[in-house]
Amino acid sequence: MPNLLRPVALATATLLAACGARQGNAPAPGAVEAPPVVQAPAAPTPPALRLPDDVRPTKYAVVLKMDPKAEAFEGTVDVMLEVAKATDVIWMHGKGLIVKEATLEQGGVTRTLKASSAGEDFLGLTLDAPLAVGGAKLHLAYTGIASERETSGAFRVNEGGDWYIYTQFEPLGARRAFPSFDEPGFKVPWQLTFHVPEGNVAVTNTPQLADEKGADGWHIYRFAPTQPLPSYLIAFGVGPFDFLPARDAGQKQVKTRIITPRGRASEGAWAAKVTPEILERLEGYFGIPYAYEKLDVLAVPLMGGAMENPGLVTFNSQLILAKPEEDEVWRQRAFVNTQVHELAHQWFGDLVTMAWWDDLWLNESFASWMTPRIVEAYQPTWDAPVERVQDRNDALRVDSLVAARYIRQPIQDSGDIQNAFDGITYGKGSAVLSMAEAWLGRDVFQKGIQRYLRAHAGRNATAKDFLDALSAESGKDVAQVMNSFLDQTGAPFITATLLCDGGAPRVALTQQRYVRLGSKAPDAQSWKVPVCVKYPGARGDATACTLMTEAKAEVALPEAKACPAWVFPNADGAGYYRVRLADDTHARLMKSGLKKLSRAERVVLLSDSLALAHAGLMPAADALPLLTGVAEDPDRLVLEAGLDLLDLVSSRLLTPAQDAERARYIRDTFGPRARKLGFKPRAGESEDVRLLRPRLLELAGNEGNDPKLVAEARALADQWLKDHKAVAPDVVGAVLSIAMEHGDAALHAKLMKALGEEQSRHQRQELLGGLVHTLDPRLVKANLELLLDPKQDVRENLWLLMGASRDPRTRDTAVEFLKANFDTLVGTGDKPGLMPEGMGSRLPYMAAGYCDAGKRQEVAAFFEPRVDKVPGSERVLRQVLEIVDQCIALKEAQGASIEAFLSGKRAKAPQATPAPR
Numbered sequence: 001m002p003n004l005l006r007p008v009a010l011a012t013a014t015l016l017a018a019c020g021a022r023q024g025n026a027p028a029p030g031a032v033e034a035p036p037v038v039q040a041p042a043a044p045t046p047p048a049l050r051l052p053d054d055v056r057p058t059k060y061a062v063v064l065k066m067d068p069k070a071e072a073f074e075g076t077v078d079v080m081l082e083v084a085k086a087t088d089v090i091w092m093h094g095k096g097l098i099v100k101e102a103t104l105e106q107g108g109v110t111r112t113l114k115a116s117s118a119g120e121d122f123l124g125l126t127l128d129a130p131l132a133v134g135g136a137k138l139h140l141a142y143t144g145i146a147s148e149r150e151t152s153g154a155f156r157v158n159e160g161g162d163w164y165i166y167t168q169f170e171p172l173g174a175r176r177a178f179p180s181f182d183e184p185g186f187k188v189p190w191q192l193t194f195h196v197p198e199g200n201v202a203v204t205n206t207p208q209l210a211d212e213k214g215a216d217g218w219h220i221y222r223f224a225p226t227q228p229l230p231s232y233l234i235a236f237g238v239g240p241f242d243f244l245p246a247r248d249a250g251q252k253q254v255k256t257r258i259i260t261p262r263g264r265a266s267e268g269a270w271a272a273k274v275t276p277e278i279l280e281r282l283e284g285y286f287g288i289p290y291a292y293e294k295l296d297v298l299a300v301p302l303m304g305g306a307m308e309n310p311g312l313v314t315f316n317s318q319l320i321l322a323k324p325e326e327d328e329v330w331r332q333r334a335f336v337n338t339q340v341h342e343l344a345h346q347w348f349g350d351l352v353t354m355a356w357w358d359d360l361w362l363n364e365s366f367a368s369w370m371t372p373r374i375v376e377a378y379q380p381t382w383d384a385p386v387e388r389v390q391d392r393n394d395a396l397r398v399d400s401l402v403a404a405r406y407i408r409q410p411i412q413d414s415g416d417i418q419n420a421f422d423g424i425t426y427g428k429g430s431a432v433l434s435m436a437e438a439w440l441g442r443d444v445f446q447k448g449i450q451r452y453l454r455a456h457a458g459r460n461a462t463a464k465d466f467l468d469a470l471s472a473e474s475g476k477d478v479a480q481v482m483n484s485f486l487d488q489t490g491a492p493f494i495t496a497t498l499l500c501d502g503g504a505p506r507v508a509l510t511q512q513r514y515v516r517l518g519s520k521a522p523d524a525q526s527w528k529v530p531v532c533v534k535y536p537g538a539r540g541d542a543t544a545c546t547l548m549t550e551a552k553a554e555v556a557l558p559e560a561k562a563c564p565a566w567v568f569p570n571a572d573g574a575g576y577y578r579v580r581l582a583d584d585t586h587a588r589l590m591k592s593g594l595k596k597l598s599r600a601e602r603v604v605l606l607s608d609s610l611a612l613a614h615a616g617l618m619p620a621a622d623a624l625p626l627l628t629g630v631a632e633d634p635d636r637l638v639l640e641a642g643l644d645l646l647d648l649v650s651s652r653l654l655t656p657a658q659d660a661e662r663a664r665y666i667r668d669t670f671g672p673r674a675r676k677l678g679f680k681p682r683a684g685e686s687e688d689v690r691l692l693r694p695r696l697l698e699l700a701g702n703e704g705n706d707p708k709l710v711a712e713a714r715a716l717a718d719q720w721l722k723d724h725k726a727v728a729p730d731v732v733g734a735v736l737s738i739a740m741e742h743g744d745a746a747l748h749a750k751l752m753k754a755l756g757e758e759q760s761r762h763q764r765q766e767l768l769g770g771l772v773h774t775l776d777p778r779l780v781k782a783n784l785e786l787l788l789d790p791k792q793d794v795r796e797n798l799w800l801l802m803g804a805s806r807d808p809r810t811r812d813t814a815v816e817f818l819k820a821n822f823d824t825l826v827g828t829g830d831k832p833g834l835m836p837e838g839m840g841s842r843l844p845y846m847a848a849g850y851c852d853a854g855k856r857q858e859v860a861a862f863f864e865p866r867v868d869k870v871p872g873s874e875r876v877l878r879q880v881l882e883i884v885d886q887c888i889a890l891k892e893a894q895g896a897s898i899e900a901f902l903s904g905k906r907a908k909a910p911q912a913t914p915a916p917r
Contacts, residue, residue, distance in 0.1 A: 077178050149795065301316075494509055
């Protein structure tokens with residue numbers, strides 16, 4: 001990161017007398033009277049977190065003069081204000097900005113303001129006399145920095161030899177680009193104008209009104225005013241872009257384009273095809289046309305993910321662009337899923353916006369929930385309903401931490417805002433919405449959403465507004481159910497017992513909080529839980545449901561004529577809870593019910609089995625056979641859900657001797673199928689096969705050390721380095737990772753040389769993905785030195801650090817590098833670090849793979865003194881230490897069971913594995 005102009009808090013200065021005066025009023029004869037003590041005006045005290053509500057913006061006009069080749073830019077902001085309360089200080093947000101001029105016009109009088117920066121984020125504008133209540137116009141002229149190390153605010157990227165400026169303002173980045181009231185509750189119109197050098201163009205949220213030639217080789221682009229928007233949804237780009245038109249989209253036939261770096265428009269063909277189709281399906285669900293005047297989708301190199309800016313949705317370029325000969329199935333699916341998410345935000349987040357960051361879940365949970373709902377009909381072969389359940393499983397794993405966030409987490413500081421973008425907000429929130437939809441019914445849930453959107457279109461709203469709309473539509477108290485999940489951490493753990501004691505058959509339910517070994521159980525908790533039990537009825541499979549409001553409940557099974565052969569208490573996997581079946585109930589399901597379960601329910605069963613082992617309620621040796629049983633399952637999603645059980649034989653839990661047994665088990669279990677699939681796709685094979693192939697190849701090759709796969713990967717890696725067409729795009733990552741993990745210094749040198757010469761960002765990402773599998777500590781250090789090289793773009797190379805921390809063989813090297821270079825990477829005081837600022841809070845995750853008390857103590861000793869300097873890292877550190885505690889406890893409780901399982905597999909393992917025919 002280059003030196004940014006960071007604001008420094010003004011200190012109060014006092015002019016001390018040069019010499020003391022005599023007692024009394026008169027000076028001594030011949031003495032020079034000391035000047036009177038003068039107190040300089042104190043800098044105003046900044047807000048603690050939120051801006052005061054005495055002054056609000058009603059409209060912005062922003063003019064930016066930007067050259068992508070230069071870090072510094074100039075800007076002016078004119079803000080129409082509504083003054084609700086007399087004040088002599090206007091507080092705004094501004095970070096890294098230098099205000100050159102500040103004036104305010106009110107009642108025909110123009111006054112000069114004194115600008116002062118305070119803390120990290122605030123800009124105070126002081127007047128000599130208080131403002132009057134009413135309207136006013138503020139004018140600011142300033143300079144800022146478009147960083148080439150950040151990925152928030154306005155930042156620069158060199159792509160293909162050209163410089164570009166892009167933006168990412170959510171959550172706190174707009175204040176880096178212009179002084180503003182940078183909170184979601186300030187939702188007003190904006191109008192932007194850009195002065196850019198000839199050869200560049202500017203794009204933003206709204207259609208272009210005019211372009212004009214300016215002076216000295218500059219060009220002026222003027223854009224239409226936006227509809228009311230918060231600052232975090234403003235976006236722009238400047239550079240020599242190319243444009244790929246898509247067909248006009250939606251009921252209003254809005255102009256739709258894919259915007260790319262120069263020369264890459266053709267790579268956006270898939271995005272251009274599917275974007276209008278997705279928009280139209282969303283319009284059909286919401287019953288409200290897309291609200292904005294155009295739909296541009298901008299490819300942004302090095303961006304993390306995508307962003308829902310209305311009229312200018314931004315996407316990581318790797319996700320949106322691909323040459324046909326390099327394209328992969330996973331990318332096309334990932335783009336569709338992400339685009340559904342971003343375009344769903346055009347209604348949920350953009351048209352109706354959260355009032356404050358504690359309701360971020362209203363945006364992200366909803367868009368995440370909406371994705372499988374649209375994709376299941378749009379692309380039915382993609383199995384979105386089953387993937388939804390796997391996403392639910394992932395959220396439950398995150399939620400097993402006592403230190404996990406609430407969905408609706410109170411915001412105490414900026415770190416809480418940064419932390420809000422996690423698996424709880426997205427995954428848990430989405431799963432809870434799915435549960436509510438199943439409880440209320442799809443039609444009722446959809447009508448409730450439409451009611452909410454119609455009532456609050458163009459404005460801000462809260463979770464209460466949303467829940468009230470669902471309650472009004474359904475006639476049920478939705479808030480009591482949802483709030484029990486929104487406002488506490490953790491997930492229900494429901495024990496189910498089938499009762500057939502002479503009366504009508506029924507299922508007894510009890511609930512408590514699910515807690516893993518190693519976590520300290522919090523106080524007793526309960527939820528309002530919709531529970532649906534699937535069972536065999538007289539006319540086929542039936543479902544009986546209840547709303548569990550107390551610690552205990554019973555569900556009658558009215559369609560069962562006698563005691564049913566089995567029950568499954570999470571029909572369709574819709575419930576956000578873990579299940580434990582009483583012994584006899586579990587035995588019945590395993591004997592008679594497995595074949596009756598849907599694919600989604602099988603995914604739930606596999607995940608709950610792992611959860612029981614993590615809680616010490618099922619021996620690992622009883623859970624692991626489920627993994628062996630799905631190894632040859634033709635269903636990709638069921639197999640992938642089963643692979644999560646590998647956590648029970650993670651290297652973290654094993655001795656070095658057991659590691660060899662683990663590799664043998666993985667090789668024997670998955671090697672035959674991986675070798676049969678091979679590295680070369682076959683004509684006519686399904687997309688599921690193409691998606692499964694790299695996963696199984698890496699599993700058998702890297703974790704199973706399969707000698708045939710290793711040898712073939714080494715040969716293919718050499719071929720790929722000479723000719724990228726020699727390896728199918730879907731398996732390049734697997735080839736390079738296996739080759740490098742079993743490679744040597746010579747192969748490492750080849751990859752490093754290729755990285756230095758490669759111009760394609762896509763191919764550089766492939767090379768970095770291979771390099772991160774380096775195991776030799778000396779070569780790992782050589783990788784990590786790239787992060788300190790000023791000629792390198794650290795944003796591109798960060799994965800070398802985070803990736804090295806994921807493997808127990810390289811974790812110590814990565815963590816020691818971080819310790820030695822922490823201040824350089826993160827920054828100290830007013831000196832910025834090399835990494836993007838937001839990455840600092842995530843660095844404790846590098847230690848999440850440790851599994852012993854000594855390492856835990858070292859991690860705590862290093863990070864605890866530093867958490868106050870890195871907003872958001874304190875919560876991350878608490879989570880990481882709990883993850884380590886969970887692993888230590890699991891290792892102690894399940895170690896003997898894991899050893900028994902691996903020993904049994906060793907005894908049964910064949911002496912040699914035949915090559916595939």
